[in-house]
Each structure stands twice: as C-alpha cells, then as structure tokens.
Amino acid sequence: MEITNAFILSSYFTQIVIILILIGILITEFFNRKKGERKNIVSFLILPVGVAIYFILEIYLLVMDSVAKAILLGNIFISAFLVSLFLFDALKCKRYIPKLLSFATVFFGYCISINGIFRVIYGTSIFNLINAAVSLFATIFLFFTILNFLINSSGGKK
Amino acid sequence: MLADLMFMVSMIVASIFLLWATTRCMINLKMIKLGLPFFFSGVLLCFSAAISFYGIFDQKIWFGLEFSWTILFFWIFVNLRRVNGNN
Numbered sequence: 152m153e154i155t156n157a158f159i160l161s162s163y164f165t166q167i168v169i170i171l172i173l174i175g176i177l178i179t180e181f182f183n184r185k186k187g188e189r190k191n192i193v194s195f196l197i198l199p200v201g202v203a204i205y206f207i208l209e210i211y212l213l214v215m216d217s218v219a220k221a222i223l224l225g226n227i228f229i230s231a232f233l234v235s236l237f238l239f240d241a242l243k244c245k246r247y248i249p250k251l252l253s254f255a256t257v258f259f260g261y262c263i264s265i266n267g268i269f270r271v272i273y274g275t276s277i278f279n280l281i282n283a284a285v286s287l288f289a290t291i292f293l294f295f296t297i298l299n300f301l302i303n304s305s306g307g308k309k
Numbered sequence: 310m311l312a313d314l315m316f317m318v319s320m321i322v323a324s325i326f327l328l329w330a331t332t333r334c335m336i337n338l339k340m341i342k343l344g345l346p347f348f349f350s351g352v353l354l355c356f357s358a359a360i361s362f363y364g365i366f367d368q369k370i371w372f373g374l375e376f377s378w379t380i381l382f383f384w385i386f387v388n389l390r391r392v393n394g395n396n
Binding site: 154161162164165168171172175176180291295298299301302305 | 324325329332333336341356358359362369370
C-alpha cells in the first residue's frame with residue numbers, strides 16, 4: 152500500500168476513535184447532569200453519530216478502491232447537513248462556546264463539502280489527501296468545541 | 310505477523326484509555342490547556358497503531374513520529390515547570 156493511502160486511512164481511523172470517545176463522554180455526561188441541561192447534550196449527541204457514519208462511508212470508499220458517485224455525492228450532502236446542524240447548535244448555546252473554535256469548525260466543515268465537489272468533478276487522487284487532512288482538523292476542533300460546551304455549561308452534578 | 314497484531318492492539322487500547330482519561334480529567338478539573346499534550350499523545354498512538362497495520366514504517370514516517378514525540382515531551386516538560394515553579 153502507498154504511503155499516501157496509509158496516511159489517509161490512519162487519519163480516518165484516528166478520527167473514528169476520537170468521535171467514539173466523544174460519544175462516550177457525551178453519554179456519561181447526559182446521565183450525570185440535571186434534567187434541564189440534558190436537552191442541549193442530546194442535540195450535540197446527534198453530530199458525532201453523523202460524523203461517524205461519514206467516516207465509515209469514506210473508509211469503505213478507500214478500502215474497496217471505489218469511486219462510486221452516489222457515495223461521493225452523499226458525503227457532500229452529509230457533511231453540509233452536519234455543518235448546518237453544528238451551526239444551529241452553536242448558535243443555540245453560543246454563550247457556552249468560544250467563538251473562534253466554532254468558527255474554525257464551521258470553516259473546516261465547509262472546506263470538506265467544497266472539496267467533495269472537486270472530488271466528484273476531477274477524481275479522487277489529490278483531493279482524498281486534502282479531505283483527510285481537513286477532516287482531521289475539523290474533528291479536533293469539533294471535539295474541543297463540545298468539550299468547552301460541557302465544561303462551561305455544567306452547573307453542578309445531579 | 311502475531312507481533313504486529315499484538316503491537317497494534319496494545320497501541321489501540323493505550324490510545325483509547327489515554328484519550329478517555331484525559332478528556333474526563335479536562336472536564337472534571339475544568340482545565341483544557343494542561344491536558345492538550347496528553348490528548349495529542351493519544352492521537353499519535355492511534356496513528357502508530359494504524360500505520361503498523363500496513364507494515365510500512367519507512368524512514369519518513371519514523372522521522373515524523375519521533376519528531377512529534379519530542380515536541381510533545383517538551384510541551385509536557387514546559388507545563389510541568391510552569392505548574393510547579395521554575396526551580
């Protein structure tokens with residue numbers, strides 16, 4: 152296997168681990184919080200689940216060495232939907248989240264969608280590498296945004 | 310083959326434990342900055358596990374990984390000195 156492909160697959164693998172940790176943390180926090188604070192946590196819980204589906208589709212494309220247009224187009228819509236969902240959640244809880252972090256997440260998220268359009272038009276050679284790098288940044292920023300939300304919104308344990 | 314598999318599984322378990330423990334600590338102590346180098350150590354362990362799966366530890370990857378570890382250790386060292394005082 153080429154080094155580039157190995158880098159891309161290991162990047163997606165790392166992101167799946169980060170996302171799984173995030174889901175676990177959100178679920179444990181959900182059961183530790185008071186009833187009033189749980190609603191926001193559920194709205195943030197949908198995001199990492201969607202991101203995990205996105206990465207599973209990407210890994211499928213790479214491992215099968217496929218350029219299925221349906222999955223590539225589907226990934227553009229999934230990423231755009233997830234970024235819009237994040238924007239909605241971030242605006243709803245904007246007093247708990249640092250502006251810079253949420254802007255960075257939205258920026259890198261839309262970079263994924265735009266890169267997806269290029270992947271459909273020009274093929275997947277170099278754009279897969281860009282996608283892996285950009286999505287790693289987006290995932291790390293998403294992780295720290297949600298971490299900041301959890302820290303700032305905790306009013307005390309149950 | 311067996312050694313590769315054992316290395317990979319131990320790296321994955323270590324990285325998941327490190328990421329989980331660091332994140333819980335960051336939330337409970339409300340300190341993100343001090344936990345950052347440990348978070349990135351977890352990410353690097355995950356990368357090592359995935360790369361070992363393909364068995365291509367060539368020189369460029371080795372240089373990259375070791376250089377990242379050096380930066381992380383210095384980051385932890387600087388944090389330790391800042392927290393405990395420069396004595």
